[in-house]
Amino acid sequence: MKRITRKALAVAAGAMIAALGAVVAVQTPAAAYGPTANSLGCRIYFSDTGVGSSPSTWADTFTLSQSPATPAPGQTVTVSLTAAAGTTNGPVPLDAKSVPVVVTVGISGSQTGTVTLNQPNYPAAATAAYAKLGGFTTTGTFVAGPAGSATLTVKQVKFANSTASTYCSAEGDRDHKAAPVDTTIVQAVTVFDGGASITGITGQTVIDSARAGNTISFKVSGLAASATLTAQLKDSTGAGTGEGSGTGSTDATGAGTGTLTVPTGATTGKRTLVISDGTSTVQVAVTILGTPKITLTPAAGGAGTTTTVKGTDWNPGSSIRVNGYQALTGAPPPPATADPAVTATAATDGSFSAAFTVNDKATAYLGALSGSLYALSAWSMSADACTAPTGSNCGLTFQLSQTVTAGSLSMSRGSGTSTITFSGITLNGAAQTATAGLPAINVTDFRGSTYPWSLTAKVTDFTGVPGGTIPASALTVTPSCTAHAGATNAVTAVAGDAGVSLGGDGATICSGPDGVTALTGGSFDAAGDLSLAVPANLFAGTYAATLTLTLG
Numbered sequence: 001m002k003r004i005t006r007k008a009l010a011v012a013a014g015a016m017i018a019a020l021g022a023v024v025a026v027q028t029p030a031a032a033y034g035p036t037a038n039s040l041g042c043r044i045y046f047s048d049t050g051v052g053s054s055p056s057t058w059a060d061t062f063t064l065s066q067s068p069a070t071p072a073p074g075q076t077v078t079v080s081l082t083a084a085a086g087t088t089n090g091p092v093p094l095d096a097k098s099v100p101v102v103v104t105v106g107i108s109g110s111q112t113g114t115v116t117l118n119q120p121n122y123p124a125a126a127t128a129a130y131a132k133l134g135g136f137t138t139t140g141t142f143v144a145g146p147a148g149s150a151t152l153t154v155k156q157v158k159f160a161n162s163t164a165s166t167y168c169s170a171e172g173d174r175d176h177k178a179a180p181v182d183t184t185i186v187q188a189v190t191v192f193d194g195g196a197s198i199t200g201i202t203g204q205t206v207i208d209s210a211r212a213g214n215t216i217s218f219k220v221s222g223l224a225a226s227a228t229l230t231a232q233l234k235d236s237t238g239a240g241t242g243e244g245s246g247t248g249s250t251d252a253t254g255a256g257t258g259t260l261t262v263p264t265g266a267t268t269g270k271r272t273l274v275i276s277d278g279t280s281t282v283q284v285a286v287t288i289l290g291t292p293k294i295t296l297t298p299a300a301g302g303a304g305t306t307t308t309v310k311g312t313d314w315n316p317g318s319s320i321r322v323n324g325y326q327a328l329t330g331a332p333p334p335p336a337t338a339d340p341a342v343t344a345t346a347a348t349d350g351s352f353s354a355a356f357t358v359n360d361k362a363t364a365y366l367g368a369l370s371g372s373l374y375a376l377s378a379w380s381m382s383a384d385a386c387t388a389p390t391g392s393n394c395g396l397t398f399q400l401s402q403t404v405t406a407g408s409l410s411m412s413r414g415s416g417t418s419t420i421t422f423s424g425i426t427l428n429g430a431a432q433t434a435t436a437g438l439p440a441i442n443v444t445d446f447r448g449s450t451y452p453w454s455l456t457a458k459v460t461d462f463t464g465v466p467g468g469t470i471p472a473s474a475l476t477v478t479p480s481c482t483a484h485a486g487a488t489n490a491v492t493a494v495a496g497d498a499g500v501s502l503g504g505d506g507a508t509i510c511s512g513p514d515g516v517t518a519l520t521g522g523s524f525d526a527a528g529d530l531s532l533a534v535p536a537n538l539f540a541g542t543y544a545a546t547l548t549l550t551l552g
Contacts (some may be wrong), residue, residue, distance in 0.1 A: 033187040034063030035084060040157060040183060042168035043176050055173050060085050064105075064154060065084045068238075070280060071144040073193050078141050079105055081117050081154060081185070083417045086133040093128050097121040102158040103138045106182065110148025110191055114155070115140045122159075147193035147222075154185040194222025194254070196275050196282035204404060205317040209350060211289040215261045216246070220275055220282050223254045227277035231260045236270040239285045241265060250277065268313070289313045289350055292375045294322075299378065302385035304394055306357045311368055311375065314346040320370045322354050324379070327364035333374075337363050346370070407446025409453055411551045414525070415441040418527045420547070422532055438477065438509070440530040441549060442484055443493070445512060445521040452514040454527050458506030459547045462532075468539030470532065472503030475545070479528040481510030489522025499531075502547065509549070 044050025061084040069078045081103050103117040117138035127133050156176070159166040169180035184375055198207045210216055220424045222231065231246025243266050248258015260273065267455045268290035274283045290313045297308045309322050322344065324337035337360035356366060358379065367376045387392035422434040438457075448484040457477065462470035481495040496508030510526035 006087070006541055011362060012080050022369070023322070025467065032065065033084075033185055035061045035141050035450075036063075036185075038062050038183070040168040041171040041173065041176060042166050044164060044166045046164045052167065052175060052177055057171055058087055058168055060087075062154075062185050064152060064188065066152065066189060067498045070192045071188055071279045072195075073142045073144055073146050073191055074452070076141050077114050077144050077189070079117060079152060080137055080139045081157075082135065082137040082390065084135045086123070086135050089127050089129055089133055090473045091129045093126065094123060094133070096123060096126045098161055099123060099133075099159050100159055101138050103140075103154060104156045104158075104290065105140070106155045106529050107142065107150055108151045108153065109150035111145030111150055113142065115142040115152075134331060144189075144191045147191050150191060151191045152187045153201055154183045156180040172401045190280075192222065192280050192282075194220065194249075194280055196220045196273070196284045198273065198284055198286060199257075204315055206348065208285070208348075209287040209289055209316050210262050210265045211315070212262050212266055213312075215255070215259050216262045216273060216286065217259050218246075218248070218275060218284065219255070219257045220250065221253075221255045223250050223256065223275075223280055223282065225250060225252050225254050227254075227256070229256060229258045229275055229277055231258055231273060233260070233262070233266060233271045233286070233288065234274050234283075235267075236272060236285070238274050238281075240273040242274065246273075246275070248275070266334045275331040287349075289315070290366070290372045292370075294366070294375045294377045296377050296379065298365055300380035300382050301358065302382045302394075303359050303361060304357065304386050304388065305382075306355055307378075307379075309344075309354045309356050309366055309368065311344075311346070311352045312350060314350045314352060314368075314370060316346050316348045316350050318346045318370045318373075320344045320346060320352055320354075320368050322356050322366065322368050324356070324358060324360055325361040325365040325367050325376070326362045333367075334365060339363070404448060406448050407444075409443075409445050409447055409451075410552065411441050411443045411455065411549070414442060420530070422530070425534055427536075427538065427540065429536055434532040434535045436530045436532070438479075438530055438547075440525040440527045441509070442523065442525055443510065443551060444484075444523045447521060448519070450514075450518060450520055452512050452520065454511035454552065456506050456550050456552075457502050457509050457528075457547060458504075458550070459502040460545045461503075461546040463544040464539050464541040464543045466541055467541070468541060468543070470534065470538070470543055472545065474533040474535075476500060476531050476533075477502055477507055477509070477528040478531070479507070479509040481524055481526045484523035484525050487523035487550075489524070490519045491522060493522070493524040493526070495526075505526055506550075527543055 042056050044054050045052045063082040099122050101119040101122045105115045117140040119136045119138040123133040124340040140260045159200050169176045170183045179414040201210045202215045204288045227250045229248035233244050234240045234241030238532050244260050244263045247262025251258030268288045272283045272287050275285050293390045296312045323341040324339045325334040328334040339360045342354050346352045363379050367377045388394040416439045417451040420436050422436040425432045459472045459475050461472045478498040479495045481493040493510050500507035
């Protein structure tokens with residue numbers, strides 16, 4: 001950074017106070033400082049040597065805080081100073097992170113010394129001329145001394161780079177580098193040497209873990225004499241929303257006892273029991289256990305499979321029984337399987353691990369039981385694997401499957417053509433009969449069912465050329481129905497009635513029986529003898545008709 005840049009920073013501070021007007025300064029220490037408006041005086045020192053120049057006033061809103069709020073002797077304390085707005089830049093742009101901030105805070109009272117707070121990366125971004133540099137927070141730490149009251153005072157704020165530094169302290173036209181004056185940014189700190197411990201927890205064999213319904217007994221020291229105590233569960237740092245309503249009291253020495261019952265629905269995990277006398281607090285870590293659970297690895301397998309059962313949130317040190325259980329068919333609990341139970345002991349964190357061998361094929365769950373605590377995890381019994389115990393055997397089974405697809409009901413002509421020629425006749429003044437044979441029709445029923453079937457025939461009138469008609473009713477049939485050569489039939493087909501006219505509704509040639517519940521099917525040859533009654537008086541010529549066979 002050029003020297004003129006540093007000068008621009010100091011001038012910017014002067015412009016800022018002109019814009020903001022008068023501010024209120026806090027003159028006396030407070031339990032916590034800020035956010036509060038205050039003003040500091042500043043000078044720039046080129047090359048960090050010589051006498052400062054460009055005196056200015058920097059007005060801002062400051063917050064001075066420390067954590068923990070009430071440290072114990074020997075505890076590390078983090079101190080923070082926050083400036084809400086920062087300064088306004090001068091006529092020269094500034095690079096990001098080119099103006100580190102260093103704050104000196106004095107410690108007085110029950111211990112003395114200083115703590116240095118730093119923000120090395122200021123401003124956060126490159127800043128144009130006459131633009132806000134932005135707020136900042138500086139932090140540093142010190143170790144708390146003996147019990148008592150101490151005071152933190154901001155003594156000096158330094159904006160530093162390699163070419164120039166700006167020093168600020170209490171408002172006034174003085175040498176803020178060599179002769180700073182303490183600011184009025186002051187905070188009181190109480191170093192507290194009280195303590196707390198847990199002396200017992202109902203339902204537990206340990207004193208660092210509890211669950212809903214357990215009563216925690218505690219003792220304290222170093223608190224106010226003859227005070228009424230309150231206690232709550234808070235997060236692992238001792239902060240957050242309190243849970244539970246514990247009570248207790250102290251004696252004339254500030255020592256005391258009390259209890260807190262863990263409420264239903266208390267937050268589980270690492271927690272802190274925070275105990276207060278109304279002014280000071282002490283705390284002690286405690287773990288709140290949740291609902292006990294188990295997991296299985298693997299969670300499925302065949303007979304002889306050994307699974308690892310792991311549990312969490314069980315009472316530390318408690319004995320746990322692991323067993324197999326059948327599916328629940330009535331009121332709980334489910335019935336146990338024939339597999340022998342195993343036992344485990346919960347560790348200090350409430351976890352356990354046990355190996356359980358599943359042999360009973362009725363196993364639907366594995367469960368863990370300890371007193372009134374109980375947890376189940378589903379088990380999937382597999383038929384795909386087994387492990388043979390020593391000196392014994394194990395077996396697997398397969399379920400076989402074969403798909404049989406239905407065929408069809410069909411028919412086809414045998415040898416010959418589709419033309420049937422009757423025996424010829426010569427008119428002689430008397431009625432005569434012409435005959436012919438219906439060629440074999442092969443009927444196949446490969447449906448694999450109990451359905452019946454029938455083959456029927458129907459004829460049209462015979463029409464003569466050049467004229468004349470023989471009615472369809474004149475044609476009769478004597479059917480036959482036999483098994484096709486080489487066929488393996490489930491039933492015997494039945495021929496239709498003999499001498500039935502093929503006119504009108506026609507006649508049945510052959511049919512398969514109604515199987516109802518019995519399997520039907522096979523291959524059959526249906527045929528028949530045809531007889532045509534020719535009238536005595538008829539035009540001479542050629543007569544033709546159509547015979548239709550229907551399978552259904």
